[in-house]
Amino acid sequence: MADEKRKSIDPAVLTLVEKAAADEVMLCWDRLDEQSPQCGYGIAGVCCRNCAMGPCQINPFGDAPQKGVCGVDAETIAARNFLRSIAAGAAAHSDHARAVVEAFIRTADGEIPGFEIKDEQKLLSLAMDLGVSIEGKDTAAVAKEVGKTLREQFGRQDGELAFIAKAPIKRQELWRAQGIVPRGIDREIVECMHRTHIGVDQDYKNLMKQASRTALADGWGGSMIATELQDVLFGNPVPIVGSVNLGILEPDQVNIIVHGHEPLLSEMVVAASRDKELLALAKEKGAAGINIGGICCTANEILMRHGIPVAGNFLQQEVAVVSGAVDAMIVDVQCTLQSLTDVAGCYHTALITTNPKARFFGARHLEFDEANPLVAAREIVTIAVENFPNRKRKVVIPTDNKTDMVAGFSHETINYILGGLFRGSYRPLNDNIINGRIRGIAGVVGCNNAKVTHDEHHVTLVKELIANDVLVLQTGCSAVACAKEGLLVPEAATRYAGPGLAEVCEAVGMPPVLHMGSCVDNSRILMAATAVVKEGGLGDDISDLPCAGAAPEWMSEKALSIGHYFVASGIFTVFGVTWPTLGAKHLTEYLFSGIEEELGGKWAFETDPVKTARLMIDHIDQKRHKLGIDKARERVLYDMEKRRELET
Amino acid sequence: MNDEKRDVGQGGSDVLGPTYEAGKPDAPDDWRKKLRSREEMLGYLKTACRYWYSDDWYGSERRKTRA
């Protein structure tokens, strides 16, 4: 990428990219340059190394070779690769969930000091979901039984995952008819590995059935379990004001960045940062206080529950360290770059790994002891405080780059906001979709990808959608991108939304873009969609709704799993950047079209965010037409001229 | 800019503009704390979250088997 400005639309990032160059620190964009041009077979998804007769590659342009040594074709290779990615993504979310379940059960047993059952209402709802009797039982006893029942979801061998019953009835029937109801979370993931071994499943459609079953085991299984139990442990999110971007770093305070995905330790780090003794130690070391900031999904978790500021999203982890102001970065699992050890080595930052599943060569490892998490958290904060005087290079904090945002829109909170305490309901949302003020709903989620300008696709797509009266639900790094742009505050409705959506947002006092949490919290989007279906008036199934999904800057296997459970739940889903099956014509056609006949949802691939918005809006309009609620309406094209007008 | 907006969905009625108070709240609106007893919580689940927890109200699925 020759033009430095094309690396990001975020001025904070560009400032620090420049500093990194001056400091001779290599960042992910530099490594992408070194890796380019990347392997065409890999990009097209037609490279296989599943056995020692390979690796084999299929020529995507029709010339030889068209078969691997074992005889498989491009369709099978790409389908197997796609399925393995979904298995990895589902495993990541679900293993996170397993850690939460284990901590939850130990909390119910009173074994984890500092953790408690914070949200009894959510616990009661789970007891009802799972058929756990609450009669004559105290909170701890109910929690123990709920925890044990959810732990069994991982190792089940037959039957159906419990949360499948929360989906619209018609959707459940469709899954049963298709034979894709997940039996047990681990079982589906193991079966993916078996089916993709040499000489097993060699029918791309059959492989995609298992992709659907595994992805559903993530969305309606692992991810949903993580979300639900984190809510019980740390509280169901409610609207909370926070601030976002690297301007949240404080020049005169100890800055600690918590980065990763599981909120168990970060909750305790937040508590330790408020400890009087540690604050006194910070003063002794010359710091005015202790400042915590988050990156990636850990950021979203502690933002939603404590209002802790967000330092940035995935592609900001290296530049945060380049600021020279981060005294410690604590990482757990997922999306943490190995290069952090190199970057931290150029500054004074203490890089601390905390999870036995995710150690970095060259980083300090401090295991998070569940039996006493506050001890580990205090130790981490102490390391950061003692590191404060060691800042050795120039500190550059982009102080102007800090934006207000509102987060914490769980599906329960949306229900409350729309209807109040005594009339909690999705009815106002459904009515406003039916009367056309809100054209439809979009879930815009997912990662950053160094192959496209950081944040640009998220922001452009979401602005385009809200300008066309589409209410946007967000999670993960996508939510952080749009928060930095100022789209996650109520005032954004007046400034950016179409008139119908603006009117609804202004009446309710909500932003046109709702932050629903971290990546496992995409399960909240499934629940919100289900509530809309069940409220009535917009069809009988999620696939009837005027809604669509997108991950315009995706990069992780988790994103593929999320995208595929959106599709298998009946949602039209558009991914940007690159598409991993392009070398397999029939498989790609099936995912982009044929699969809709079976699941009611389908995939699309589009690299231009404005065209992505067009695809999503066209789909929403088609659904409105089918529901008989379409009206002639003018589509607002959010062109450059209009954007410039708004900026002034 | 707001009064220039027209509500195309409703055939051109004027948009009211923001009805919420300006400024930032000091604390989150923790509506869940308003439900104190187990009875209140169960009552809320059965009414507000009727989509999943009501015995006799299943929205669009009211004539079907319970989800």
Ligand code: SF4
């Ligand atoms: S499984 Fe088949 S295509 Fe894959 S590496 Fe082995 S021989 Fe080649």
